[in-house]
Amino acid sequence: MKLRPGFVVELAVNFLLPWLAYRLALPHLGETGALIASAVPPIVWSLIELARFRRVDALSVMVVAGIVLSVAAMALGGSPRMLLLRESLVSGAVGVVFLLSLPMRRPLIFYLARATVAREMAGGAAHFETLWRERPSLAIAMRKMTLVWGAGLTGETALRAWMALTWPIERFLVVSPFVGYGIYGGLALWTLWYRKTLRNRADARTQPDGIAS
Template identity: 30%
Template sequence: MDRSSSSPFRAAGMLRGLAWDVGLPLVAYYGLHLLGVGDWTALLAATLLAGVRIVVGMVRERVLNPFATVMLVVFGLGVLLALVTGDAEFVLLKNSIITGAVGLVFLATSLVGRPLTLAASKSFQPERAAEIDEQYRTNPGARHAHRLSSTVWGAGLLLEALVRVPLIYALPISVMVGVSEALSVVTFGALIGWNIWYARRATRRLSSS
């Protein structure tokens, strides 16, 4: 087993994706807010911009992988509910709905079928998709790493979703937008850090055996 097989995600790719996921909505929201646009409209515009990024990624890869499919379906449902309610708090609550739903899918796929981290790895590293599939098919260590990682990511994302909900109704919208993105950064940073630690630990155990 090499390091790539023991780590479902690569930190560099994840961090680049996180920077785009966090940066685009923040710039859109606060930019529109400075122009005098209301909270609900600015939040919805930022949300739709984040959705466009998902679609662009799918078009670029020319494949509808399970990770992108889950994100797009949950994302679309969240936007639809936000449009129906017309409530700025609910637009923010959509983040928890998406995060929590994706966390549950991570947990479910760690028990049944192929872990969602497998599709996520290929989404973040499309140039290594065939290699990642082959490692999962032939290497028991890679399969264990994906199942464990899917469990950890699922639990982490679900916890983030639960923490965000009371904050949405306790803080002003303009403050909560930044807090929500900061919460995402901390959560993803911690999960990426765990992946790096796990990869190094697995590599050390392999080299000493």
């Protein structure tokens, strides 16, 4: 995927600006206040998108949901083990939402992909809707990606929760980042491989007979 200006802006608003807001607010508002402040950029961006295109930005909603879950986890208690679980709750909640969207007419990844395509080209949302209706293979691929990511994120949360509740805290702090980034990296690599496989199949179907060699 080429890094188009709109995509770069979307990443900055949903990831860089929340982090900057958190760091700037932390000395003055404390951790809870800083987390709330970090939700302001994606909320404002989502409102702008709603006003311009009459649709809610899916990525912004996921980021804000993660921040809300972090604040809720802090409200449940400040014990060391609860704080260790806080980060995992966010990815686990996202994973559960992915899995719950599978029986729906359109899984969650459909909306994330459509929002990305809409920013990359004029009329992108309508074009993506057409592809969804006319190519059953696209729907199958999106459901498979939703299943894999949902299972991966949910499994990562379950594993890290077990580690946080049963392991010594020092061991958890050392091992947990490797587990988390290892699973995320594995999911990303699988996604790249799966996309390449789908592209190769599509290219093979469009080639005239006898040219495959």
